[in-house]
Amino acid sequence: MLRRIESALVSEKNEELYSNLKSDYDALAEKLARDGIDIEKFTKAAEDFQIAVPSWGTGTGGTRFARFPLKGEPRNIYEKLEDCAVINELSGCTDSVSPHFPWDKVDDFSALKQVSDEYGIKWVSVNSNTFQDQPGQEVSYKYGSLSNTQAASRELAIQHNLDCIEYGKALGAKSLTVWVGDGSNHPGQQHFQRAFERYLSSMEKIYAGLPEDWEMHIEHKMFEPAFYSTVIQDWGSNILAAMHLGPKCKSLVDLGHHAPNTNIEMIVSRLIQFKKLGGFHFNDSKYGDDDLDSGSLHPYQQFLIFNELVDAEYRQQDEFNPSYMLDQSHNVTDPIESLIISAIEVQSSYIKALLVNREALYGYQESNDAMMASLELKKAFNVDVTPILAMARYRKSAAINPIGAYRSVDYRALMEKERPRDPNASGSGIV
Numbered sequence: 265m266l267r268r269i270e271s272a273l274v275s276e277k278n279e280e281l282y283s284n285l286k287s288d289y290d291a292l293a294e295k296l297a298r299d300g301i302d303i304e305k306f307t308k309a310a311e312d313f314q315i316a317v318p319s320w321g322t323g324t325g326g327t328r329f330a331r332f333p334l335k336g337e338p339r340n341i342y343e344k345l346e347d348c349a350v351i352n353e354l355s356g357c358t359d360s361v362s363p364h365f366p367w368d369k370v371d372d373f374s375a376l377k378q379v380s381d382e383y384g385i386k387w388v389s390v391n392s393n394t395f396q397d398q399p400g401q402e403v404s405y406k407y408g409s410l411s412n413t414q415a416a417s418r419e420l421a422i423q424h425n426l427d428c429i430e431y432g433k434a435l436g437a438k439s440l441t442v443w444v445g446d447g448s449n450h451p452g453q454q455h456f457q458r459a460f461e462r463y464l465s466s467m468e469k470i471y472a473g474l475p476e477d478w479e480m481h482i483e484h485k486m487f488e489p490a491f492y493s494t495v496i497q498d499w500g501s502n503i504l505a506a507m508h509l510g511p512k513c514k515s516l517v518d519l520g521h522h523a524p525n526t527n528i529e530m531i532v533s534r535l536i537q538f539k540k541l542g543g544f545h546f547n548d549s550k551y552g553d554d555d556l557d558s559g560s561l562h563p564y565q566q567f568l569i570f571n572e573l574v575d576a577e578y579r580q581q582d583e584f585n586p587s588y589m590l591d592q593s594h595n596v597t598d599p600i601e602s603l604i605i606s607a608i609e610v611q612s613s614y615i616k617a618l619l620v621n622r623e624a625l626y627g628y629q630e631s632n633d634a635m636m637a638s639l640e641l642k643k644a645f646n647v648d649v650t651p652i653l654a655m656a657r658y659r660k661s662a663a664i665n666p667i668g669a670y671r672s673v674d675y676r677a678l679m680e681k682e683r684p685r686d687p688n689a690s691g692s693g694i695v
């Protein structure tokens with residue numbers, strides 16, 4: 265298999281760290297065994313856990329004020345794929361990439377698929393982009409895309425989504441993620457119901473173009489670029505649209521796309537209950553859609569979301585198969601490092617949620633023992649699962665210390681030589 269970081273280097277670094285890891289792992293195994301928990305089951309779960317990386321996340325993010333690009337940034341989809349391969353080689357838990365069109369320009373899909381196969385990387389949900397005009401575009405999205413009052417703009421947006429499905433088919437993807445920035449900036453600017461009707465009518469045409477084994481995921485977002493109203497601004501509008509469109513359409517939850525303090529885990533539960541949870545864009549947030557690194561600020565919230573997901577797995581909820589993806593903006597860090605650490609943070613939340621004693625929790629819920637129910641969750645959350653995650657990486661020939669291994673090869677300096685900057689290159693965006 266093609267690699268970007270030599271496996272010999274990773275194993276050399278791992279051997280330096282293995283004996284300490286083994287001690288920590290054995291100590292945790294003994295501690296968990298006292299509660300009748302077999303650590304190996306959780307290590308296996310960590311080995312199996314996978315989360316997708318967004319192609320656009322490999323570039324430095326930015327704000328509407330500025331972007332400070334990193335040296336050696338990827339300039340095209342092939343170079344983004346290379347960086348995604350690095351992330352997977354070191355983290356062992358990111359074996360898929362989600363592309364974004366037309367940000368990702370592809371001339372030959374089968375050639376791209378061949379390279380990704382060589383890296384052992386799969387392509388997952390295809391993202392369409394109808395929130396900005398492309399050079400030479402004849403009709404504009406300035407006043408919306410799928411909900412635009414002008415039929416020509418709507419038709420262009422519908423056709424772009426249908427094209428994205430074809431791109432995804434060529435890459436082996438199985439879902440289309442649709443996020444639109446449609447909305448308004450002034451009270452009275454837009455007729456709420458008519459805009460939503462136009463959106464639904466456009467989405468019906470895209471839905472009709474879905475292959476039998478595909479899903480369509482709708483991503484809601486509270487605000488931006490529209491600052492007064494947004495057509496799919498919350499999970500309510502989202503699930504209404506998904507229910508209207510049919511069983512292949514589900515809702516996608518981006519953690520940053522809610523008002524501060526929203527109980528996202530309860531939204532997740534509702535979507536699970538009605539078989540409408542399509543997937544996630546993981547990130548963290550303090551004020552709005554600030555796209556901080558996953559788990560960097562609210563690790564307990566992320567754990568509580570996984571508590572709902574693991575609960576659904578435990579209950580063998582019908583039609584429960586959400587896709588996991590990172591979607592964050594890396595403004596001050598090396599995106600490769602942020603994506604590695606974020607993937608591991610999400611994996612950590614999953615393993616901690618698996619540690620919850622479900623039957624005990626149900627018992628406390630039935631008997632209204634609020635304190636013990638809360639402590640049951642805290643008990644799992646407070647377990648330091650890092651030895652489990654590191655052992656899982658070691659067993660998969662990924663890095664025990666991914667950032668240490670990454671920094672030891674000075675990848676960015678190598679890429680600076682390999683990828684001279686194009687002064688006309690446009691920046692990556694974040695949705």
Ligand SMILES: [Mn+2]
Nearest residue numbers: 518545591695
């Ligand atoms: Mn997103």
